[in-house]
Amino acid sequence: MGPVADTLEVLHAEDEHFDIVFIDADQRNAVQYYSFVMDNHLLSMDAVICVENTLMKGQVYLENVSDENAGVVKDDVFWGCSHRRILERLRLDGRVAYVTGGGQGIGRAFAHALGEAGAKVAVVDLVLAKAEAVACELSLKGIKSLALAADVSKPEDVQRMVDAIVARWGTVHIACNNAGINLNSASEETSLEEWDKTFNVNLRGLFLCCQAAGRIMLNQGYGKIINTASMASLIVPHPQKQLAYNTSKAGVVKLTQTLGAEWIDRGVKVNCISPGIVDTPLIRSRELRPLVQRWLADIPAGRLAQPTDLQAAVVYLASEASDYMTGHNLVIEGGQSLW
Ligand SMILES: NC(=O)c1ccc[n+]([C@@H]2O[C@H](COP(=O)([O-])OP(=O)(O)OC[C@H]3O[C@@H](n4cnc5c(N)ncnc54)[C@H](O)[C@@H]3O)[C@@H](O)[C@H]2O)c1
Numbered sequence: 001m002g003p004v005a006d007t008l009e010v011l012h013a014e015d016e017h018f019d020i021v022f023i024d025a026d027q028r029n030a031v032q033y034y035s036f037v038m039d040n041h042l043l044s045m046d047a048v049i050c051v052e053n054t055l056m057k058g059q060v061y062l063e064n065v066s067d068e069n070a071g072v073v074k075d076d077v078f079w080g081c082s083h084r085r086i087l088e089r090l091r092l093d094g095r096v097a098y099v100t101g102g103g104q105g106i107g108r109a110f111a112h113a114l115g116e117a118g119a120k121v122a123v124v125d126l127v128l129a130k131a132e133a134v135a136c137e138l139s140l141k142g143i144k145s146l147a148l149a150a151d152v153s154k155p156e157d158v159q160r161m162v163d164a165i166v167a168r169w170g171t172v173h174i175a176c177n178n179a180g181i182n183l184n185s186a187s188e189e190t191s192l193e194e195w196d197k198t199f200n201v202n203l204r205g206l207f208l209c210c211q212a213a214g215r216i217m218l219n220q221g222y223g224k225i226i227n228t229a230s231m232a233s234l235i236v237p238h239p240q241k242q243l244a245y246n247t248s249k250a251g252v253v254k255l256t257q258t259l260g261a262e263w264i265d266r267g268v269k270v271n272c273i274s275p276g277i278v279d280t281p282l283i284r285s286r287e288l289r290p291l292v293q294r295w296l297a298d299i300p301a302g303r304l305a306q307p308t309d310l311q312a313a314v315v316y317l318a319s320e321a322s323d324y325m326t327g328h329n330l331v332i333e334g335g336q337s338l339w
Helices: 004-013 027-039 105-116 128-140 155-169 192-220 243-266 289-296 307-318
Strands: 018-023 043-051 096-100 120-125 145-149 174-177 223-228 268-275 329-332
Touching (some): 096 155, 105 174, 120 155, 192 243
Parallel strands (some): 018 043, 096 174
């Protein structure tokens, strides 16, 4: 109530922002109110302003209006791509994701991150109890989740996993192929059994998952695949000996590059994350635990990675914000591969 100009001053002083402003005034005042609203940023982003009585003798009434914003480029950079600002473009609302090896360690952190960003998450693990525990954590946070048991090295398990997710949520948009194992031995002593076991999970399993999820994604013309490789794809971590592991992870990077190039024109982006040494049960074995102090000397960051250090990367690669990225190996290792 009261004179409009005074009311506008009060709203401005109170730092109010509006989604809709309706101006009903004669032409001269309409221009004044419009200018006040615009100059003092009373509109929130993407707001609507409606102005009555804008025409005078069939022309837009613009007497004495100087456009101080002339020269400002109002393109996608200004407004946000598809009118979505950067944090909105990282959101995963309505997306369906799965994470293999999601029952602990890095996979558990990925499952939480994707869920926090808005996705429904199927937690997949060799051990059902672990998958169930993480799925339960997610539902405590209001995230829609599903626990599934699967051995990713078995084609029938992988198909069953994908079928179960599709049966529950209709499709798969985000595939996090993260399950992996690390066995240690000097190369001259590496048994064929160790080699096969490592490759069966780390490379064959990952290929089976990419293929099963990829078929659905190619069919729908959209998908994001995020594989977990390792810094061991780039350097030879030491002093532990892990020929089969290093080689399998180099294979993950090449598989990612190949699928990334082959599938991008059908809407499916394939990237991988290469963590440095992450503080998870994987490195808490009897052989590896005593090496932590040695590793720290090789890490510019001066500490091991925590699973949380990787969470933003998986959300980025799962989101539309990374749509032009494919076949990339995103290395997160506190600088270790630089020394
Ligand atoms: N921890 C690190 O330092 C590190 C560094 C670089 C890369 N990585 C990679 O990150 C991934 C996750 O590692 P992490 O440290 O969380 O390991 P982790 O051992 O803590 O967890 C791995 C999970 O995968 C599950 N799993 C194992 N084999 C499986 C199979 N055949 N099918 C389904 N699930 C299976 C396990 O039950 C476990 O819950 C692995 O691919 C690993 O190689 C780990």
